[in-house]
Amino acid sequence: MAAATTLLAGAALSGCGAADMTRQSSPYANAQGAKTVTLSVQSWVGARANAAVAQYLLEHELGYRVDTVQVDEVPAWDALSQGRVDAILEDWGHPDQEKRYVTDKKTVTDGGALGVTGHIGWWVPKYFADAHPDVLDWKNLNKYAAQLRTPESGGKGQLLDGSPSYVTNDKALVKNLGLDYQVVFAGSEAAQITQIKQFAKDKRPFLTYWYEPQWLFNEVPMAEVKLPDHTDACDKKGTDDPSSIDCAYPTTPLKKFLNAGFTREGGKAARFLKNFHWTKADQNEVAQMIAEEKLPAEKAAERWVKEHPDTWKAWLPA
Structure with a gap:
């Protein structure tokens, strides 16, 4: 889906965007x-x-x-x-x-x-947030990187994204916020949902890029990790240079x-x-x-x- 800041060069928002269809x-x-x-x-x-x-x-x-x-x-x-x-x-x-x-x-x-x-953000399962409330502040994410590691994340914590065609700010955020995480793409929204549901079934912790509205919240309750506040200055900086993004996604009507x-x-x-x-x-x-x-x-x-x-x-x- 699309993210308004980097403009989405294609939800290009979170969204989608590479091939010209x-x-x-x-x-x-x-x-x-x-x-x-x-x-x-x-x-x-x-x-x-x-x-x-x-x-x-x-x-x-x-x-x-x-x-x-x-x-x-x-x-x-x-x-x-x-x-x-x-x-x-x-x-x-x-x-x-x-x-x-x-x-x-x-x-x-x-x-x-x-x-x-619409709102894009980073989310963890509610059962993990209930056990570790401080995970909901991005400043504490590195503390949990080892618990969020997967075989696909190369020794770092995993931040699960959906389709690589979505334009997200996640790689820039991980780098600019100094986080010990690797963005891993599930491949599609459906594949991301499958992974989230499997994590939830096994009661395993996970960190994922996700968005509202989305029906999956009805089935897998999640809590949002607070990223640095979204500002107009961050928007402008991201428009000029998407790799410089260091703030939360906007809320978008x-x-x-x-x-x-x-x-x-x-x-x-x-x-x-x-x-x-x-x-x-x-x-x-x-x-x-x-x-x-x-x-x-x-x-x-x-x-x-x-x-x-x-x-x-x-x-x-x-």
Whole structure:
């Protein structure tokens, strides 16, 4: 997912970002006169939950044909600007992209708040924090490095990250804070969840990069390690030189963005997506059905829609 500070050169935030996936875009995107919508979907399950519910309602309530395309965070902005996709439903804060496409080029418009606040941080399991409360201050992490060592961390404590395509600040933080830790990538959000659940099952300590909203907190309670306070000065320093980051991740109100042409000509679909606004609990409910109950995204969306009509009916345009 994406981290707003380094800008995410791609959630490029925590998020995602290396390969340019824009050529996977749908042929239906920006199709003149057709009732079609193409949604960009990031790889983490919360983003899939947004898209699943939006797709279900666009198709079943408004009569649109919807296509979804998985595009990494920064390339998604290019695709959105070019009309290859019509909407991004969960952006974790890319001020450089926003300035380029919304403010300067005016090819993308602000679609409003998603209703969910995103936060990235370092977390340990609650059972470990309860036994060792001082681990929740980063200044004490080196004290626990030996207990957090794994075969993959090369004699240092392990800081577990997800996909290497996510742009995180973790390597810079470990270096700049003088921590005896090694960042180890699980490979994907799903692989990271599998490792966290195995650690929890065995009641082993772990330190992991993680984020809210995320349904896994319902299953594996975790406590956040306090990093140095996030400041505007740290933000600016990180924008100029991501390797200099030495403060906590920001808290980011997640936003939606639409292609400017789609905003003007997308009719009820564009108005619906601007109205789409739900809570962390709503997103986690759908995400857990997809990730934990293994429901197809459409079935998870259908169940949520049937159980929450008072929420989504307010999104439908008049």
